[in-house]
Amino acid sequence: MGSSVMYHYAGFSYHSQLKFPSFGIVCSSEVVGVSRRQVLEQVDVVLAKGDERAALQLVKDLQGKPGGLRCFGSARQVPQRLYTLDELKLNGIEASSLLSPVDATLGSIERNLQLAAVLGGVSAWNVFGFSPQQVLYLSLGLLFLWTLDVASFNGGLSSLVLDTIAHTFSQKYHNRVIQHEAGHFLIAYLVGILPRGYTLSSLEALKKEGSLNVQAGTAFVDFEFLEEVNGGKVSATTLNKFSCIALAGVVSEYLLYGHAEGGLADINKLDMLLKGLAFTQKKADSQVRWSVLNTVLILRRHEATRAKLAEAMSSGKSVGFCIETIEDTIGNADI
Template structure:
């Protein structure tokens, strides 16, 4: 019966710990999480491989239990390894000393991609309009007029529906040599910091215009919708939200992808109890960047390995394996 199965599970887990093997397949299969074990790993004993373990993270509680079990077996050592750190007053000097470039400009939205897109549109349409002016007869009037109006249409779309224009700008941004690397480094930072602070990852995407990391936590979701986030949860979510910005700040002179992160953080701050004042929100943002940057620097090998894995479109399982196997 269930009791006999439970006793058997405890005995098998105890034996697995003693001999350094992974947990048996049936032991960790519950609901939306599937862990299939078997075989020995390297020097650490338990090893997570694509053929040995599959994680389908559809339920946050099950995903967390599965990762907790792997941590107990000695494999997922980095999972939820970052203890809670209380929020404190943080200065820009601390960010600079940590290695953040141009810390004073972190919260200023970048216009690099927007400016490059608009300059290209205006320059191209202007050049074509001049050429079209050489056409004979009425064509030399109407074609330049219509061509030149393209710039006005683009500006109108940007004013009325900025989201539509952002899709085009995102696609155009791929012309920058560092854009794909920025995306991978940015999203890998969200993934890694969430993993280190104990928040399960459901999935991710590096596709242009769809860059994101999906986190799954049923309890946090309920608190978020009810507007009842406490300080501890707000602090953790703030650090995860600012991780991408911190990663770019450590690597590049100019941060490009901070707008969405700041918007996400503000969404969390709007649902805190008690509400935070403007000065408190500013300090929380700085503190979150400081903690996120510290975690990334202290786990640089894991971050670099994760960037590589995500760039190769590895599964969530493959990404976790890259984190844990990084030296």
């Protein structure tokens, strides 16, 4: 995190027809329960192979069926219209605290590292008797490494260092990242977008993806969205889903801590998408306000589920296990 990003892979596609084994006369809920667990295990398998289409088909085959995946795409949502800032306040939402995240933890660590570097340079100068020319060469070398990181890895190396230190020494930061990503995961599933993986630290993302250009975050089966984008037209339904997903992390933080620190990149990406779709400022504001209100109300309604999901994600559970956690925690009355 720091910022969570949606990263994409191309996979081989096929459609699999789900076939349920024949059981004798036993409790129907047990039959469906076993079948659901088997399907979710298969979802994990095909996601590991990179076959997003097959994974989505498996989920859709069980979507909305009794004892199956009742919650996928089942979120109750508010009517879409232009909401004013006053209406958001009436629902307990202070937009400025939500939509202007500043990561105080990473900022503090970065400033301390910069101070330590300066003090270290001064100490080295005094202890080792470095000449001004040697100090200049050392400074230029560090500047070159920083520029290389920005140009080649989009700041990935710096993010890796800061994020690793923050996770190691700040339990608050560590917990905030988990809750942030749980918000993305839960909202995506409830609005009908299948999560396909997640990482909770830059180091974990590096180990899984082998690239500094990929930061921590939650990834989604989003080929349908990309096909619409590439076709030059994004449907209102699709835009609504991804607007809520983009804001889910900052909303989770806001609901838990009263303000958001992470997720600025999520907001910027949503802003870029709306500009790319040629939205006027008024239309963009309307989209964002509706998405904020909708996401807040969904996450408030499913607070206990988000907490359970965060526990599963903090333990490194699979996507299928996380989905089952959501399905087991949300009651029929909440759908």
